Amino acid sequence: MVNFTPSKEIHLRDYQANAIDGLRAGIRGGKRRLILCAGTGAGKTLTAAHLLKEADRKGSYALFIVDRVALVGQTSAVFDEYGIDHGIIQGINERWRPRENVQVCSAQTLAKRTLPRDPDLIIVDEVHCQYKATLDYIDRNPQAIKIGLTATPFTKGMGEHWDDVINVIPTRRLIEQGHLAEPKIYVAKSPEDADLGLNSYGEFSDGSASTAGIQIIGDVVQEWEGKTSEHFGGPAKTIVFSPTVEHGRELCAAFNAAGYNFQQISYLDRDDSERAEKIAEFRRPDSLITGLVSCGVLTKGFDVPDVAVGISCKPYRKSLSSHMQEIGRVMRGHADVPKKLWLCHSGNVERFALDMFDVWENGAGPLDHSTKQDSTPRERNEQVREKVVCPECSGAMRGHSCMSCGWEKPARSGxxxxxxxxxxxxxxxxxxxxxxxxxxxxxxxxxxxxxxxxxxxxxxxxxxxxxxxxxxxxxxxxxxxxxxxxxxxxxxxxxxxxxxxxxxxxxxxxxxxxxxxxxx
Structure with a gap:
């Protein structure tokens, strides 16, 4: 396909240019596996595009690896926008051009293909996922520089595969500079922790979360109707994160019965084209789909900036990264949607708010510290609730004030x-x-x-x-x-x-x- 649209120039923000300088300094110091850590909206893909464009200019062979088929097309569209010639390594794709200097690769397909050249540069998107096939491919190419992109380098074991982390800019600075929209967070009705079983990894099991969550689906719809009416005057584009396909199906049925078009996408979709059609329709400014209910699909890397509302129905016990990745889906700035909402029906805000706000303020920190963030179970009790839930509106507290209604805790006596x-x-x-x-x-x-x-x-x-x-x-x-x-x-x-x-x-x-x- 020939693109006749003039390509855009890549103009790096100051912190993106500084991040690239940090990567180069690390490489000069002998580090060949570096993580570029920046929150949603910091422009990790754009920064990577700059590196790939430079690699192409020098004639180097560079790979950009994504872990989801849905992200292949999204990334390819960005590269087209900035005039980066590239091929795609993903299933049977019409853009199979393996001799181009830049390749957008599906992690699953890359493991099965032979390429005409050994890569000089490997960039791994959402590197915290740590897929074995990708790690094995990295190990088989010791000569290549490897750069991992993530907002949440918290996965246990990352220190064994990566040399260092370059922290780009804290989320709070992105919000203050207008690159991100801070959502109003509400803590709504959610299952009790006692009703949630554990899986072999010590996380809440999806089955128990589904069984307990189905009992409060009526509350989810009612809360959504009330909050969207209050803040937007009616329905607003929404993403819902559910624990299982069954739970997502029940959610869709409840929203549809109330007169709203909610569609489910999941890892069990019959084919990629069906899912792609729903996502394409959802991206339209005048979309006929009010909400997408995601089961294991849209947690990472999915960006639709005019999404106004996120609903959390999948509880986590340890995974700060999953919670932050999900809430990041509604933080993209958009001129027509200046206000964003996050409705928590999972208890995750109570478990993770303090840690999340700390990362927003100070960044992820050094690799040896950040990789412990996903291994510690969080408590959800009255003491924690008092710190993070506003007694006036059930909004989330940041410090001494409510992010939703502005209520402030009474000043402590001097x-x-x-x-x-x-x-x-x-x-x-x-x-x-x-x-x-x-x-x-x-x-x-x-x-x-x-x-x-x-x-x-x-x-x-x-x-x-x-x-x-x-x-x-x-x-x-x-x-x-x-x-x-x-x-x-x-x-x-x-x-x-x-x-x-x-x-x-x-x-x-x-x-x-x-x-x-x-x-x-």
Whole structure:
């Protein structure tokens, strides 16, 4: 097929260009397997397109591997848009042109095909999925540079296959810059954890989630009708995530009975063309389909920016990545849909909100830390609910305010009673410094943070994100048992700081380097 539409130029945002510089620095340092980590909307595919266009210009053979057949066409369309000549390796495809320098590959098909050249560059989309066929293919091509793309590098074992992670930009910054829309999150009726069984991996089993979830399908439809009427004046384009095909079928029946056209797509669809037709219709601005109910299909990489509502009906016990991938499907910005909603009927917001907001604020962190995020069961109890659910509207709390209605928790009194005396409450009372520190500034943790941030910003050449993470490490060295307060990580870099705090930070850096040399 010949495309006569003029191709667009790739214009990288500053943070995308910095990410590419980070990749190149890692490669120069001998690392050949690097993960590029950035949230939904950061432009991972566009950044990869730039790398592929450069590879094509140099005559290198480059592969872009996706794990879903549905994503082959979506990726190919993006590459066409930017004038990247490419072939497609996926089943029987009319675009089978294996001698093109750039190839879009289905992971399943690639494992069965012989290519005319060994690849120089392999880019793996949604790399956290860790398919054996893809990992084996990577191992068979040690000469190639490998770059993995993901918003959630949390899968256990990723550290065994990848050398390092380049964190691009936190989700909170993307929201503030207008690249993403932060959804209003509502915690609705969901099955009790006691009604959910576990599978062999320690996750909630799909069968038990389906059985328990079917009991509240009426509540799902009613909640959706109420919230879309309140926020949009009527029905709005929706994606629903269900645990099983049976549950999805019941959901569709309930929505259709209420007069709304909801269609199911799943891994059990008879053929790819049927699913593709539904997705193509759903993408239309005037789509006849109000909602798609997905069972194991649209969790990752599926982007329809004018989707207004997401409904979570599939509960997770450990998988922060699955929860974040799903909510990411409704965070794409769109001029005609400035408001987005997330309706949680799974309990996932209560389990994962605190961790999710931390990743949104601070990024995924180093690989050895991030890969533990999907291995820990989350508790869902009254203490957690009090922190994350607004008592006024059942919206999600971020810090002390509700993301949906704006309600704020009453301010904590600045005075506490101790043995009949009134004493002023101080942040330092809850943030104990490391034993042996005696600097006056440690009584004011914020001064120490500002000193650390000013010092690292002045003394690193690796960019602002690295400076902030370095500062967080210094601050944790001073207050090892405390967590950096909400909002501090992204505060503006201070111009003037406390000299005592700056001196403390310099001593801490020297101490760390001395201990490191001694350990070596």
């Amino acid at each position: 005075i506490v009673a101790v043995e009949g005396e009134l004493q002023e409450f101080s942040m330092a009372d809850t943030m104990q410094p490391r034993a042996g520190l005696r600097a006056d500034c440690i009584k004011d943790p914020r001064k120490v943070w500002e000193g650390a941030l000013a010092y690292t910003s002045e003394n690193t050449r690796k960019g602002e994100i690295v400076a902030r993470k370095w500062a967080a490490g210094i601050w944790r060295g001073v207050y090892p048992s405390a967590k950096l307060p909400f909002g501090w990580f992204d505060m503006p870099i201070p111009n003037g700081v406390d000299h005592g705090a700056l001196s403390l930070v310099e001593r801490e850096v020297k101490r760390f380097r001395k201990n490191k040399r001694r350990a070596a």
